[in-house]
Amino acid sequence: NAGVTQTPKFQVLxxxxxMTLQCAQDxxxxxxxxxxxxxxxxxxxxxxxxxxxxxxxxEVPNGYNxxxxxxxxxPLRLLSAAPSQTSxxxxxxxxxxxxxxxxxxxxxxxxxxxxxxx
Amino acid sequence: xxxxxxxxxSLIVQEGKNLTINCTSSKTLYGLYxxxxxxxxxxxxxxxxxxxxxxxxxEKITAKLDEKKQQSSLHITASQPSHAGIYLCGAVRxxxxxxxxxxxxxxxxxxx
Numbered sequence: 001n002a003g004v005t006q007t008p009k010f011q012v013l014x015x016x017x018x019m020t021l022q023c024a025q026d027x028x029x030x031x032x033x034x035x036x037x038x039x040x041x042x043x044x045x046x047x048x049x050x051x052x053x054x055x056x057x058x059e060v061p062n063g064y065n066x067x068x069x070x071x072x073x074x075p076l077r078l079l080s081a082a083p084s085q086t087s088x089x090x091x092x093x094x095x096x097x098x099x100x101x102x103x104x105x106x107x108x109x110x111x112x113x114x115x116x117x118x
Numbered sequence: 119x120x121x122x123x124x125x126x127x128s129l130i131v132q133e134g135k136n137l138t139i140n141c142t143s144s145k146t147l148y149g150l151y152x153x154x155x156x157x158x159x160x161x162x163x164x165x166x167x168x169x170x171x172x173x174x175x176x177e178k179i180t181a182k183l184d185e186k187k188q189q190s191s192l193h194i195t196a197s198q199p200s201h202a203g204i205y206l207c208g209a210v211r212x213x214x215x216x217x218x219x220x221x222x223x224x225x226x227x228x229x230x
Contacts (some may be wrong), residue, residue, distance in 0.1 A: 043220035107218060109160040
């Protein structure tokens, strides 16, 4: 199983450029999310989705857009990159181990995408 | 401020020593996750605790959630260099299992 696949693994952008970080999972998970990881800040939730066609904002959504047209894919778009968006980005997917409780089950993470904005 | 506080921030131990990492919340935790991350890699799920007083073990790693469900500890027995990495605790927020709040992580180094 591929699990959660993120592309690209590394990217360098200039300020103002746009790009999309791709995330795909082959586990038929309903829940998907994007985090960014910064030194001293831990992992912070950017956006998340509880199913195809449904997305919502996390802790740090500004500067990022997402869409969820299929169960498998959850791309993260940077419309106009800024140096403050230099970070490592992680996509995650999950399913509830208890079908009646959405808060159960583990998150499966991709290997991360390291983005540098100059 | 972080909703989850991890301590210590970093830890250096000699191979074979035991160690404990703590994760404290100001709010009652619905669920508490422990993950391990190696540099440049994704996060590997270790354990999830939900019930007050719950304790789970996997190989030489044991995690506990206190009765009040506000503090969790991760204990490694007889540490090995393979245990080195960043340990993160995460807590469930909201009504979706996708929404985890994470602590800042504990950097563990195990010297042979």
